[in-house]
Every structure is written in C-alpha cells, then in structure tokens.
Amino acid sequence: MSRVLAADLAAHEGERVTVKGWVHRIRDLGKITFIVLRDRSGSCQAVFDGPPRLAAADAAHGSDGGHLTHESVVAIAGTVAANDKATGGFELQEPTLELLAAADPELPLSVNRDPAQYGLDAVLEHRMISLRNPKLLSVFRLQAELVRLFAETLRAEGFTEIKTSKLIGTGTEGGTGLFEVQYFDRKVYLAQSPQLYKQAMVSAGLERVFEIGMAYRAEKHDTPRHINEYVSLDVEMGFIDSEHDLMDLEQRLLAAMFAGVAESCSEILDTWDGTVPTADEIARIPRIDYDHARELLKEARGGARVLEINPEGERELCDWAQAEHGVPAVFVHGDPQRKRPFYTYPTDDNKTMSFDLLFRGLEVTTGGRRINEYQMLVDSIRRFGLDPEAMQDYLQVFRFGCPPHGGFAIGLERLTQQILGLANVKEATLFPRDRRRVTP
Amino acid sequence: MSRVLAADLAAHEGERVTVKGWVHRIRDLGKITFIVLRDRSGSCQAVFDGPPRLAAADAAHGSDGGHLTHESVVAIAGTVAANDKATGGFELQEPTLELLAAADPELPLSVNRDPAQYGLDAVLEHRMISLRNPKLLSVFRLQAELVRLFAETLRAEGFTEIKTSKLIGTGTEGGTGLFEVQYFDRKVYLAQSPQLYKQAMVSAGLERVFEIGMAYRAEKHDTPRHINEYVSLDVEMGFIDSEHDLMDLEQRLLAAMFAGVAESCSEILDTWDGTVPTADEIARIPRIDYDHARELLKEARGGARVLEINPEGERELCDWAQAEHGVPAVFVHGDPQRKRPFYTYPTDDNKTMSFDLLFRGLEVTTGGRRINEYQMLVDSIRRFGLDPEAMQDYLQVFRFGCPPHGGFAIGLERLTQQILGLANVKEATLFPRDRRRVTP
Structure with missing residues (x-):
C-alpha cells in the first residue's frame, strides 16, 4: 500500500x-x-x-x-x-x-511540548532533537521560502545568480574579523562577504547579480543579534544613478518576499504571532540621513548629545517610523566615511552614498553605491591604510572600465528573526556558530 | 533618456x-x-x-x-x-x-577574441577580464539556470531547501582531506559535504531536503576534474525503499534540468557545441552493479583483470552505455564497503546500497542509502576506526528514531563541464581554488 x-x-x-x-x-x-x-x-x-x-x-x-x-x-x-x-x-x-x-525512551527534551519551556541553550545543545518540534522546525520552512522568493524576485528583474569562492587570499577590509584557514602550505581567510566578487561580476557583464551564500565574521560579539557564520542574501546592480535606485530595488524585493510568505506561510506566521508589512507599508519606508537620524534620537532623548546610532537608537528610530509613517522600518543613509569600508562611494561632505535598513529595531541590510573609478578607489584604499599592491586582482575590475554600481546584503537569519519576533538570531539558524559553539 | x-x-x-x-x-x-x-x-x-x-x-x-x-x-x-x-x-x-x-588601453587579454587562443592559466590568472568574454561568461549563465532548475524541480517534489554550517567541530569521514580553520582559540574544519546535516534534517521531519552550498576537499589532486572548493547540489530523502528510489529521483531531476537548459540556454549550448540528453535518453540510463561494470571493462580490454574503475574506465562505461542504450550515462551501484564512507548502508555480500552516476565519462553524482539504525551505525563507525563518542551529536539523529533514507550530491561545476564539453572543470568555476591558486 x-x-x-x-x-x-x-x-x-x-x-x-x-x-x-x-x-x-x-x-x-x-x-x-x-x-x-x-x-x-x-x-x-x-x-x-x-x-x-x-x-x-x-x-x-x-x-x-x-x-x-x-x-x-x-x-x-x-x-x-x-x-x-x-x-x-x-x-x-x-x-x-x-x-x-525505534526511539530510545530517554529523549533529551520533549518534542511535543511547547518549546518555550526550554532555554535557548538546551534547544541548541540538543538541536538534532529540538528541531523535531513542529514550531521550531517551521522557522526553517519559512526561511526556505524567503530564499526562494529572494531569488525568484531578482530573476524577474534580470539578475543572475552567482556562486563565488569563500576562500580569499587576503583580507579586503583591513584583515580584522577574518577566520584563518590552513590551505595546504599557506594561510587564506574565510570571506566576510562576496563584496569584491559580486562587483567583479557586475563589471564582467552580468550587470545584475545575486548570491546566496555563507559569510563569516570572526567577531567576539555575544549578543542576540550576532552569529559568526550566516547566510548573506547579496545583491549588486550596475548602471545605477544613485543609492536611491538600490533602496527602490530593496523595497520592491521585500514587498514581493513579504507578500510571498504571507501567502505560503500564513500558518507559520500565526503559530509565532509573526506578521509581515504589506506592500503599501514597505512603500512608505522613510529615508533619512545619518544626521537627521541623530537629531531625531536627540529629540527623543530630551536633547542629550547622540554620537552613534546604537542598538537602542535603532529601536527608537523604528518606533519613530512606525509613529510617523506607519511602518516599523527606516532607511538611514549617508553614513560618515569613517563608518564605512574603503569601497563606499564618498560625497563631498565626508559622507557616503551608503544606507542601512532598520526593521523592527534591527539592522537587516547594509548597502550603498561603490566606487567605480580606478584612481578614486586606489586613493581610498591608501587612505584606509591598505595596500593597493596587494589588491591588484580586485583593481583590474576598475582599471578596465567598470560601470557605476552598488548593492546591498540582507542577513537571512536576522530577517527571519524579525518576521517571527524571535528573541535571538540563533533561533533562526539551523546550526548556529558562535564564540563557544561549533556543534552540533 | x-x-x-x-x-x-x-x-x-x-x-x-x-x-x-x-x-x-x-x-x-x-x-x-x-x-x-x-x-x-x-x-x-x-x-x-x-x-x-x-x-x-x-x-x-x-x-x-x-x-x-x-x-x-x-x-x-x-x-x-x-x-x-x-x-x-x-x-x-x-x-x-x-x-x-575609461578603460586602460593595455588589456591583459583581448575580450573580443576567441578565448580558445588563450591558455587556461592566462584565462584564470586574469579572471576579472577573461570573464568579460561573452562566450566564457555564458558558462555561468547556464550554471545559474542549472541552480534554478535544480531547486524548482525538487520543490515541486516536496523538498525543502536548507542552509547548514560549513564549520564542523570534527571530521566525519576520518579526518583526512579536511581544511583546518582557526576558530577563535580552537581548530575546526571546513565541511566536505552537508551529509550529516542533511540526514539530520530528514530525521527532524522535513523528510525531503536539498542544499546548494560550498563543499571543501583538501586533496592534492591536480587534474582536469578536481577543484578544492565546489558547489554541491545535495539531496536527501526519507522513507525510501531502496537506493533505486534515489536513482529514479535523479533521473526525473536531470530530465527536468536538461529540458530547462535546452529551452532557456539554447544559444549558449550552440556557442559551445554543447548538448543535453533528452528526457527519453535520461529514462534509458542503465543501472549496473560494480562487478558487472568490472566485467564489461574486462571484456572491452580483451580479458585483462580490472581492479578498480578508474577515470579511463568511467569513459569506457559511458561509451558502452551509448552503444548499448543510446545514452552516454550509466549508474554504477553496489560498491564494495571499503570504497564507501561509514554511513553507507551495507548489504550481506560486503557491498553497499550506493551508486555513482557517470555522465559522458565523468562521475557527476555519488549517492546511496544511508544507515538509519542506531546500533548498525555505531558498529560501522567502529569498524571504520572512528570513535562513536566523538560523534554523539550525529548519533542523536539515529538514537531517537530515523526513517530509512538516502540521497546524493551532484557536482555543479562537473555537470556544467559535461554539458558544455569543457576540457577542465575550472572553466566551469567562477573563481577556482586549486592547490596553487587562491586568487583572484
């Protein structure tokens, strides 16, 4: 039968x-x-x-x-x-x-009980069993849908999927925060992002590319928003006029992804009391520049000076956007140069054509226009204390004609976390890696 | 305008x-x-x-x-x-x-000439520029289509996409062939495959999973068929009756993928003189067991004893399949236990429920049924000289009820190589990593 x-x-x-x-x-x-x-x-x-x-x-x-x-x-x-x-x-x-x-009767945790009764450590320690809980497993069904919708939406806009190496010969962002790999008789590093490769593929003629792949950060953070290995949903687009083209694209993309999960994952959303913004709400996401964002925080805090937009500030800005624009998300653009990597396109006032997307109090995207002019890039590399000689392969992309371009990256686990309202990003990671955890 | x-x-x-x-x-x-x-x-x-x-x-x-x-x-x-x-x-x-x-006039190689005039080393050395050649770039447009079709076909069969960690605490196949990563103050390894995680996700209740991700092999091979980092198209399926269910699935999958690229990549196929087998041809792929394969080779070689199926043998077997069955592909199943990893389901005659798919003379898939019974798995781990204590996390999957299951993995670059008739798998890799090459 x-x-x-x-x-x-x-x-x-x-x-x-x-x-x-x-x-x-x-x-x-x-x-x-x-x-x-x-x-x-x-x-x-x-x-x-x-x-x-x-x-x-x-x-x-x-x-x-x-x-x-x-x-x-x-x-x-x-x-x-x-x-x-x-x-x-x-x-x-x-x-x-x-x-x-047959299953051994001594289960390390009950599969059929409300998982809320177990602490995160127990859930992750016995991941092979805790994932059997239908509610915990459903997080990853929704995540799979986000991956599908990301790719389908971008393909419909003429983007091509790429798969680039995660083993890089030299650190591209100054060498900090990199995991070292013993590669035969030399040292290489795990890529922090496909940044340079996606730029290379725009310039190689694909113009519009995306990659779904692992990214590695050797940072010692131990917070509910950090993991050391994560799935980066990367996008890069040529022939843009400014970083606003990228924010437009991200709004179209998120509207499609959210509409998709609202349709295919409605039961999962209900189970978690999760919601996704509507397309109308996404279209209303405000764009404010870095100084404006600091002014808003200063006001909200009764006039106290605001030096940086910290996690608390990210939450306050999303509250402001909800109150003023009816959507719990905000683009903050125009970061100062010192806060951005060397490849970020600068503006005359020592700022950059960069942006972050804050969603329900958490940064889920960082992006911006990149420098596409060879000499400007060489100068920027030097100003950041890096060595242009060590980056000759990368510089070839720009020496031989590279269009104006930019892109962004969405953290898949963080996006999942914010949709479902999970307290910790590790709950949105199948087998999370943090400073102490490399198993299971 | x-x-x-x-x-x-x-x-x-x-x-x-x-x-x-x-x-x-x-x-x-x-x-x-x-x-x-x-x-x-x-x-x-x-x-x-x-x-x-x-x-x-x-x-x-x-x-x-x-x-x-x-x-x-x-x-x-x-x-x-x-x-x-x-x-x-x-x-x-x-x-x-x-x-x-503006582009510097001194291009390292001409973009608009037939790339055949450049050697592979020059093409890879100047990858940022050689990829601008429309013919060389088209390889990766086709590859992107293979990725899309793989995912779409499996989703239609009830499979869920997963993303699992590539950083593993211990080697799972005996510790050879692993790249070591300095992970904070300890050593971890780059995963050779998502094998154990995809089994875990079948057993966690998804039953049918696929993953598209990087796999790493620290092998010193320097051949036209080896790279040290590759994209593995991984599939795992629960509640199978035997490894033949998996071969059936792979035939449906390849038929859909090939029909898809025949439609969307016809120009690329023409450019490369590439072809894909039809659905009828795929349905005719013969399944022969390991001993039968060796017999065929023995006959073809005038009766000389055949110990192993080497690369030359793989070509001869595909020639035989073309001559006898009208398709240049063959499944070879039932490898001896010594040739397969510890998790492969054994048969009474010291063989296994495993298979390889040879396509146009190259192994493009390896797969099989896995051991799903706890005690049988512990015994097998010991017989392979490994330590069950070190694999407690993995063993949880089986200790608490795991359905009969199996799966396979297709090498994306090799499949691309065989479709387009490329001499070297590195031509089907955007930024290949081999023993000497970690740039660009």
Whole structure:
C-alpha cells in the first residue's frame, strides 16, 4: 500500500491507507490508545483498541521492551474515517502498526511540548532533537521560502545568480574579523562577504547579480543579534544613478518576499504571532540621513548629545517610523566615511552614498553605491591604510572600465528573526556558530 | 533618456534611445567608425562619422589621450535604424557618446577574441577580464539556470531547501582531506559535504531536503576534474525503499534540468557545441552493479583483470552505455564497503546500497542509502576506526528514531563541464581554488 501524507487523509475517506512518520504523542486511555503521527505534511491520529502492540520482531528490535516510544518511526495502516475532534477532521481506525525505527525512551527534551519551556541553550545543545518540534522546525520552512522568493524576485528583474569562492587570499577590509584557514602550505581567510566578487561580476557583464551564500565574521560579539557564520542574501546592480535606485530595488524585493510568505506561510506566521508589512507599508519606508537620524534620537532623548546610532537608537528610530509613517522600518543613509569600508562611494561632505535598513529595531541590510573609478578607489584604499599592491586582482575590475554600481546584503537569519519576533538570531539558524559553539 | 538594452532595439525603430555598456569592438574605417557596444542582453553597433570624439571633460578623465579604448563603459544615444548587416538587424545612427568609465588601453587579454587562443592559466590568472568574454561568461549563465532548475524541480517534489554550517567541530569521514580553520582559540574544519546535516534534517521531519552550498576537499589532486572548493547540489530523502528510489529521483531531476537548459540556454549550448540528453535518453540510463561494470571493462580490454574503475574506465562505461542504450550515462551501484564512507548502508555480500552516476565519462553524482539504525551505525563507525563518542551529536539523529533514507550530491561545476564539453572543470568555476591558486 503506497504511502499517504497525514494532510491528505480527507481525500481517502473510507479507504484503507498507510501513513508513515514519527510517533508524536501517545495518549493511553486504557481501553483505547490514541497515537498522533507526525510527517512532513502535518499530523494525524490513529485509534487503537488498547495499547498498540508491536510485532515480536519489532519488539526485539529495540524500543522499550515492546512498548512504543515517542519519536519512533512507524508505518500505520488504517481505515480513514471522519472525526470532528481529530486534526484535519479525519482519523485512522482499526489500525495496525509497523515499527520502522525505534526511539530510545530517554529523549533529551520533549518534542511535543511547547518549546518555550526550554532555554535557548538546551534547544541548541540538543538541536538534532529540538528541531523535531513542529514550531521550531517551521522557522526553517519559512526561511526556505524567503530564499526562494529572494531569488525568484531578482530573476524577474534580470539578475543572475552567482556562486563565488569563500576562500580569499587576503583580507579586503583591513584583515580584522577574518577566520584563518590552513590551505595546504599557506594561510587564506574565510570571506566576510562576496563584496569584491559580486562587483567583479557586475563589471564582467552580468550587470545584475545575486548570491546566496555563507559569510563569516570572526567577531567576539555575544549578543542576540550576532552569529559568526550566516547566510548573506547579496545583491549588486550596475548602471545605477544613485543609492536611491538600490533602496527602490530593496523595497520592491521585500514587498514581493513579504507578500510571498504571507501567502505560503500564513500558518507559520500565526503559530509565532509573526506578521509581515504589506506592500503599501514597505512603500512608505522613510529615508533619512545619518544626521537627521541623530537629531531625531536627540529629540527623543530630551536633547542629550547622540554620537552613534546604537542598538537602542535603532529601536527608537523604528518606533519613530512606525509613529510617523506607519511602518516599523527606516532607511538611514549617508553614513560618515569613517563608518564605512574603503569601497563606499564618498560625497563631498565626508559622507557616503551608503544606507542601512532598520526593521523592527534591527539592522537587516547594509548597502550603498561603490566606487567605480580606478584612481578614486586606489586613493581610498591608501587612505584606509591598505595596500593597493596587494589588491591588484580586485583593481583590474576598475582599471578596465567598470560601470557605476552598488548593492546591498540582507542577513537571512536576522530577517527571519524579525518576521517571527524571535528573541535571538540563533533561533533562526539551523546550526548556529558562535564564540563557544561549533556543534552540533 | 532612459536606458534601452541592446537586444531591445527592434522595439524602438525610428526613436532616439540610449544604450549603455562596454566598448566591445572599435572598427575605424577612416570616414566612419563602428562601435560595438556590449551589455547584459547582447550587443549592438553605433555608426559614427569619423572617430567618436570624447567630450573634453571625458578625455581629461583618463582613457588614451582622448581616444576611446576597448572595454571603456559608455552611454551612446542614437536613432534606431534597420540594417540587415548589424547584429539583431538594427543599429544606432547619428550617435553621441558619453564616457562613463575609461578603460586602460593595455588589456591583459583581448575580450573580443576567441578565448580558445588563450591558455587556461592566462584565462584564470586574469579572471576579472577573461570573464568579460561573452562566450566564457555564458558558462555561468547556464550554471545559474542549472541552480534554478535544480531547486524548482525538487520543490515541486516536496523538498525543502536548507542552509547548514560549513564549520564542523570534527571530521566525519576520518579526518583526512579536511581544511583546518582557526576558530577563535580552537581548530575546526571546513565541511566536505552537508551529509550529516542533511540526514539530520530528514530525521527532524522535513523528510525531503536539498542544499546548494560550498563543499571543501583538501586533496592534492591536480587534474582536469578536481577543484578544492565546489558547489554541491545535495539531496536527501526519507522513507525510501531502496537506493533505486534515489536513482529514479535523479533521473526525473536531470530530465527536468536538461529540458530547462535546452529551452532557456539554447544559444549558449550552440556557442559551445554543447548538448543535453533528452528526457527519453535520461529514462534509458542503465543501472549496473560494480562487478558487472568490472566485467564489461574486462571484456572491452580483451580479458585483462580490472581492479578498480578508474577515470579511463568511467569513459569506457559511458561509451558502452551509448552503444548499448543510446545514452552516454550509466549508474554504477553496489560498491564494495571499503570504497564507501561509514554511513553507507551495507548489504550481506560486503557491498553497499550506493551508486555513482557517470555522465559522458565523468562521475557527476555519488549517492546511496544511508544507515538509519542506531546500533548498525555505531558498529560501522567502529569498524571504520572512528570513535562513536566523538560523534554523539550525529548519533542523536539515529538514537531517537530515523526513517530509512538516502540521497546524493551532484557536482555543479562537473555537470556544467559535461554539458558544455569543457576540457577542465575550472572553466566551469567562477573563481577556482586549486592547490596553487587562491586568487583572484
């Protein structure tokens, strides 16, 4: 009998079918036992007379002395019958059960309880098991949708996907914050971003490129917003007039991605009390320059001097945007040169054509126009105390004709975190790496 | 005047438009000069009376003493007129030219010549410039399509995309062939594959997962088929009956991917004299076991004993499949246990439920059913001389109920190489990493 998914029982009323999955819950009422089976589509229940007995061969196979254990993998054959009280309105009656893989009874944490009762450390320590919890796993179903929608939206705008090396010969942003790799008999580094390669591919003629790949930051931060390895959704676009073209693009992109998850992930959003801004709200995201942002914070803080926009300031600016523009997001553009990497296009007042997107109090994007003129770039490299000689490969991109261009990068885990309202970005990371954690 | 793409001139006959791109070719006939401009859509020509003069400001900006240079980035405004001899049947007349970014006249290699005249070393050494050649760049347009089609086809079969860490605490396949990373005050390794994580995600309940990510092999091979960092198209699927379910899946997947590139990349295929097998051909791929493969080679070699299937053998087996089954591809399954990693499901005759796909003489996929039973896996780990204690996180996946499952991985660069008939896999890698090369 070929397998039917739990979510598809309704289409098989009265038929005898087989479902396969994990034993999510066992409710032993003495005379009858309910087994809730979980598969990739959802869950369904089967009603046994008394305890579900395992075949002798199965019992010998492991499990708990012939008793069925939570999380064991089973196949249940039964007749599909309507039952208003069952998930999905149908259940399996007169079932027989075959054990496919027995689970040890001593689970490190319960899969079928509200995960909120476990601390983040326990959830991450036992990641292989905690991810079985449907609510925790659903984070990554939504994340997969964000990846899909990012790529599809950009392709529709003429962008080409690229895959560039994460092993780089020299640090490009001054050599700090890089993880060192022993590469045969020399040292190389893990790329902090595909920045230089995506610029190279714009200039090679693709003009519009995106990359979905890992980025590495050897920073010792230990905060709810930092991880040392993350998925960077990178975009780079040629023939722009200014950084505003990039903010326009990001607004179109986010509007499409948010509309997409609102449609395909509505149940997941409900489970987490998560929401996404509408396209109208995204279109209203204000753009304020760095000085204006500091003025707003100064006002909000009763006139105290504001030197930097710190995490608290990012939250306050989003509150301001919500109050004034009806959207909890704001672009802050025109950072001072000292706050941006050497490749950022400068303006006459020692500022830059850069921007950040703050969303619900967290920076989820950084971007800007890049320097595309060879001599200006060489001068900037020197001013940052770097060595143009060490960057000859990169400089070739600009020495031989590079169009005006710019781009941005969205942190996938942070975006997921802000959509679902997760307290820590690690909850939006399958197998997070931080200063102390490299397993599982 | 907003920008029009070179490929779209036909829609603007008689209008004055602006195109933007790179100066691909300058043909100076004295009285008139043809400039071929290249953009992401293709190319088009503009016809100037005499040499195209640069504005004084532009001339001072760089370039070659007021002369236009190849690869400079320009905007050309002109009137669209039909001309049968021009690419696409239209050209720009009465043009004016604005220099956006001047190119140094001393190009390290010519962008507009047949790239076959340059050796691979020169092409890779000057990758930032060689990728501007439309033929060389087209390899990566096709590759982007393979990535898209891989993901779309699997999503339609219920697979979820995952992104897993590439930094692993311990080597999983015996510790050889791993690159070491200095991770704060400890050593970690670059993952050779997402193998253990994709198994974990099947078992966590996604059942069907795929990942598109980098894989690292610290192997000293220096051959046309090896690179040390590559894009692995990984698939893992739960609730299979045998490894034949996986080969079935791969055949459906390749048929869809090949049909997709035949449609969207027909020009690229023509440029390279590349072809893809049809769906009918893919359906005919024979499946032979390891011993049968060795027998075939023995016969083909006049009875000489065949110990291993070496690269020459892989070519001969594909020739055999072409002759006997009309498709240049063959699955070889049932490798002996000693040739496969510890997690491969064994059979009673010291073989395994594994397979390779050979395509046009090259292994492009390796896969198989995995061990899903806890005790069998612990025993196998020990038999391979590894330490189950060091793999407790991984073993949790199996200790608490893991369905029968398996998967495979396709090397993206190798698949691209075989479709286009490239001599070296590095030609199908944007920025290849080999034993000597970590730049650009």
